[in-house]
Amino acid sequence: MREFNYLNPASITETLEFLHTYGEKAKVLAGGTDLLIELRKDEGPAGLEVVLNIAHFSELQYIKADDEWIRIGSGTTHAQLATSELLLENIRALAHAARTVGSPQIRNRGTVGGNILNASPAADTVPVLVALDAVLTFKSLTGEREVPITDIYVKPYKTNVRPDELLTEVAFKRLSPTATSAFIKLGRRNALAISRMNVAVILDTDANGNISELRIAAGSTTPKPGRTRTAEAVLIGQQPTEELINEAAKKVSEEMIAITGYRWSTEYKEPVIEALVRRAICKALEVRP
Amino acid sequence: MKKTMLNLTVNDKKYTVEVNPNQRLVDFLRDELNLTGTKEGCGVGECGACTVIMNGRIVNSCLVLAAQAEGAVITTIEGVKGSEGELHPIQQAFIEKGAVQCGYCTPGMVLSTKALLDKNPAPNVEEIKEGISGNLCRCTGYQQIIEAVQEAAKRLK
Numbered sequence: 001m002r003e004f005n006y007l008n009p010a011s012i013t014e015t016l017e018f019l020h021t022y023g024e025k026a027k028v029l030a031g032g033t034d035l036l037i038e039l040r041k042d043e044g045p046a047g048l049e050v051v052l053n054i055a056h057f058s059e060l061q062y063i064k065a066d067d068e069w070i071r072i073g074s075g076t077t078h079a080q081l082a083t084s085e086l087l088l089e090n091i092r093a094l095a096h097a098a099r100t101v102g103s104p105q106i107r108n109r110g111t112v113g114g115n116i117l118n119a120s121p122a123a124d125t126v127p128v129l130v131a132l133d134a135v136l137t138f139k140s141l142t143g144e145r146e147v148p149i150t151d152i153y154v155k156p157y158k159t160n161v162r163p164d165e166l167l168t169e170v171a172f173k174r175l176s177p178t179a180t181s182a183f184i185k186l187g188r189r190n191a192l193a194i195s196r197m198n199v200a201v202i203l204d205t206d207a208n209g210n211i212s213e214l215r216i217a218a219g220s221t222t223p224k225p226g227r228t229r230t231a232e233a234v235l236i237g238q239q240p241t242e243e244l245i246n247e248a249a250k251k252v253s254e255e256m257i258a259i260t261g262y263r264w265s266t267e268y269k270e271p272v273i274e275a276l277v278r279r280a281i282c283k284a285l286e287v288r289p
Numbered sequence: 290m291k292k293t294m295l296n297l298t299v300n301d302k303k304y305t306v307e308v309n310p311n312q313r314l315v316d317f318l319r320d321e322l323n324l325t326g327t328k329e330g331c332g333v334g335e336c337g338a339c340t341v342i343m344n345g346r347i348v349n350s351c352l353v354l355a356a357q358a359e360g361a362v363i364t365t366i367e368g369v370k371g372s373e374g375e376l377h378p379i380q381q382a383f384i385e386k387g388a389v390q391c392g393y394c395t396p397g398m399v400l401s402t403k404a405l406l407d408k409n410p411a412p413n414v415e416e417i418k419e420g421i422s423g424n425l426c427r428c429t430g431y432q433q434i435i436e437a438v439q440e441a442a443k444r445l446k
Contacts, residue, residue: 001311001313002311003290003310003311004290004310004311005290005291005310006291006293006310006311006354006356008293008356008359029354029357031352032352032353032354032357033334033349033352036313036351036352036353036354037333037334037352039311040332040333051310051354053354053356053357055357056357056359079346102334102423103334103337103422103423103424104347104401104404104419104420104422104423105334105337105340105347105348105349105401105423106334106349106352106423108346108347108348109348109349109352109353190422191419191422191423192335192336192337192422192423192425
């Protein structure tokens with residue numbers, strides 16, 4: 001285990017002061033389910049001096065809604081997301097995704113902020129948040145900024161977040177009352193599994209049953225997460241026929257290969273991501289009110 | 290490294306101990322408090338052998354820094370038996386249903402079971418499986434463990 005000093009800031013402001021002072025020499029510690037593993041491997045930032053504990057900040061643990069937005073504190077645990085009535089009613093895919101993370105023990109500690117900032121391509125809440133066009137709020141001594149979630153990702157495990165910034169909130173616009181969502185995770189086992197691939201789908205239909213809204217975001221398929229708009233375009237304004245669903249699914253695998261090229265895993269991932277997308281779209285269609 | 294003072298309650302006993310900043314809760318429990326019932330199986334949160342109950346919820350103690358347990362109320366496997374030393378109904382059920390083979394996963398399994406039944410006194414099989422999904426067992430194949438949890442739920446009614 002690396003050596004470091006431990007600071008337990010009494011407030012968010014004190015946390016920001018420490019981040020300002022220590023910058024790259026500090027690491028923020030919330031649930032610790034990623035960071036502690038990193039620290040044991042002697043990895044992590046060179047010149048790490050202090051670990052800043054923020055796990056005790058109840059002011060970062062909230063899930064709330066107003067007329068337009070749903071706002072989630074960065075310190076909210078996956079267990080809290082998984083059992084949130086608000087999320088289950090409004091965007092159940094996010095609660096479901098959180099429920100698939102690790103294990104009950106991991107979910108009791110791991111946070112949505114950590115899931116976002118760890119920047120694993122296999123993160124489970126991220127595809128849903130990407131599909132939601134979620135916005136992140138970062139605080140620092142110099143102020144506050146809001147940024148679309150997809151803007152922070154540089155490459156796997158790397159973000160462009162400044163060392164003096166603290167992620168405080170992730171927020172997204174509420175969906176239409178008739179919109180539905182689905183999340184499917186493919187892992188090597190039913191629990192304690194990292195996603196081999198996953199996909200989030202949000203959709204809405206009009207009075208005629210045509211797709212009026214469709215958002216598709218796959219995980220563990222590309223270096224940076226994003227919505228597959230070419231796939232979405234196939235179904236917008238159309239009846240969700242088997243043919244069109246297949247076509248949309250194919251667009252996701254094509255997009256993946258266009259970005260990553262033909263890799264060692266593509267032979268497996270190409271047909272499987274198509275199947276996951278088909279299943280997620282069908283799942284979202286099934287649960288329509 | 291600058292040591293930090295830790296105040297916490299473990300199995301109903303209060304402790305004030307100086308800890309190194311980089312000491313994990315699992316090491317603190319085993320090495321400082323000699324509570325060796327909590328095991329380390331993987332050190333990366335993937336097996337659950339290090340499970341303890343912290344502030345009412347199960348956590349992997351290999352992923353919690355001891356210092357983060359400031360003010361926490363912790364139950365380890367040693368804290369499960371009764372005040373006269375009698376086995377908890379969960380422990381009895383585990384023994385009677387053959388859910389203990391090598392025993393290495395058992396402390397974690399018992400604590401996850403306790404946390405499950407404290408919240409959900411009558412879980413169905415799917416709920417039991419989810420409740421213990423963070424605890425790996427290499428010996429039993431889980432069937433006896435699931436039956437033990439069902440038996441414990443009956444006895445605790």
